[in-house]
Amino acid sequence: MVLYRPREEQRYYYGADQTEVYWVHFTGNNVKNFLRRYGIADDTRIIYTGISIEYKNLFMSMIEELNLQRIDYEEMLINYFMILLISLHRIALQKPRKKNLQNMNDMEQAAQYFRMHYNKPISIEDYAVSHNMSISWFIQNFRQYANTTPAQYVQSLRLTNAKMLLETTNYNITEIANLVGYENPLYFSRFFRKQCGMSPSQFRKQLVLNAENCPK
Structure with a gap:
């Protein structure tokens, strides 16, 4: 910053x-x-x-x-x-902490890959293996780099972008689920509720109500 x-x-x-x-x-x-x-x-x-x-x-x-x-x-x-x-x-x-520069570059590359492909099927295990890293080593070093695991990082990207789509577009819940990487809209809704305390439709409805109640 x-x-x-x-x-x-x-x-x-x-x-x-x-x-x-x-x-x-x-x-x-x-x-x-x-x-x-x-x-x-x-x-x-x-x-x-x-x-x-x-x-x-x-x-x-x-x-x-x-x-x-x-x-x-x-x-x-x-x-x-x-x-x-x-x-x-x-x-x-x-x-x-003393961190190997190459390790940092590897983790930065991984984070960039996740940001670019978060809305597609991602296998953390396949990514690690394809880059000649053990799965446990990759998860441990990514956690040190980003303060979260690779899987949690991808989920956060999906959740953040789902919120943005709910707020700024007219896509329905199924469409938004697909756009952020979830083929099953029911699983997406359950995940969203667990993270946000409300369903995607309730989240969007709350945004509309708050906007209507906002002083002009």
């Missing part, structure tokens, strides 16, 4: 590799001390966070709050931002 401070030139990145970029703009009277509290020094510009789908989930939650502007949405935005800072602080306090 890159941190721009007041009056610094902000460079927006739009690469040919179609990298997803999220921005959070914040201000206040005591920002410098606020950042120090979470281990971000005055001269910090780049924060090495590792890769985790939870970051994207946080940003997507912020975007949803801004779009719907439900009651107390500003306070909810602050809470999401605080969660982000706490996550960064915890990473900074961890003892650094």
